[in-house]
Amino acid sequence: MNPNELKYTKSHEWIKVDGDTGIIGISDFAQHELSDIVFADLPEAGKTIVAGDQFGVLESVKTASDIFSPVSGTILESNAALKDHPELINQDPYTQGWMIKIKLSNPSELDTLLSAQDYQSLIS
């Protein structure tokens, strides 16, 4: 259920890499734990972040949760569809529920992330 082509963090984010750009979201496990996401507070394009930095906040009905970047780089875009439809993160966390697109500044950081299999054993 966690797509094999993605890399994962211990804090339940995923990244999909294509060349030097990455797309970041949260795992199915994470969306299930948060339940009912009603607002995604995401950064503007142009902002630079460092791996492990908090880059946004997800508000569920019950609580606010920080989301952390798996990699360093510059934000290219935030998912505009989440503004009106934050529930896409619950419904489709790996495709329509993506959060930010980022230009990687240090692709070697990807080697420190978890494979789908490692992530699965972490949450099992």
Added chain:
Amino acid sequence: MKQTALYSQHLIHGGKIVEFAGWQLPVYYSSIIEEHQAIRTKAGIFDVSHLGRLEISGPDTAKLVQYLATNDIQSCQTGDILYALVCNDRGGIEDDILIYYRNPQSILLLVNASNTDKIKNIIKALTSRFNFSLDDITPNTVMIAVQGPKAILVIESLFSKSFKEMKKYSFIEFDNYIVSRTGYTGEDGFEVIVSKDQAIELWNQLLQHGQSVGLIPCGLGARDTLRLEAGNCLYGHEMNATTNPFEAGLGFAVKLTKPDFIGKSKLIELKNKPLQRKLVGIELRESGVMRDGYDIFANALSIGKTTSGSYIPSLKKSIGMAYVSMDYAKPGTMVQVMIRNKPYSAVIVNKKWR
């Protein structure tokens, strides 16, 4: 950590368990939104066994309760339920309670889970003054809230009798059950107290009798969004030992003309002073979610703080309650709420959304 006699049922229904006031209870089973909507349109059940149930009996029962609580039980009759506060001698609120009046020698108090030990201690300290005994029946009983517009159909089907004539804030006792027309959700509903041995049977019977109306089990998450939408105060949020009843809008439950009770002289003093701040409703005017403890500004001045906040899907906005200075308490007043160090536009409103 304490578990209610229904804990096994919460696990069976897939409840996500959290700690609340020392109890392990489900925050939701399916989703908070779904459970909130079930209560507004159909029916749902909550395990509220964590609420403290204290039985007072003996010759001075009525006198003790009159001294303990701010409301006046003088005109209560058998089967009446009265909302009241327990204050301290500084006029602050120690708890908000329901008084189940049986007769002058027997009264049941329903208190908040987080305050049960505190209230027991306050009562025990009065043993030298009044002749009564205190029995905490919380561990030996369960309490299930059946809420929603269809709750009455479920209760009537379960007990095979009519409840149409039953008044709000009243209770009846039969066959080991205490059934009251009460709740915290802003909907019609009932609460049932029964002995621990019958807990699972009652839970399953309610699910069975509620099946045809779409009744589902609901958790603490929906209980909180429902009470917020109904503008009901929650102890520890809108009230604590330093808030006074008048600024909380709870003056209706304080009867200053009745004989002496804890905090009376200070409450008379507070009543005669102009309020410094007031509990209001607040609505966010942009995307985002308010939570408890957020600072509120107007004209670059700090004017208050939120006490509760959430997002109500059916309203498509974030609502909350807040204490603000009197100058800014009028509905329609524009303010800013600080969310993660950013100002968000908000407006003061009446604290009742349904």
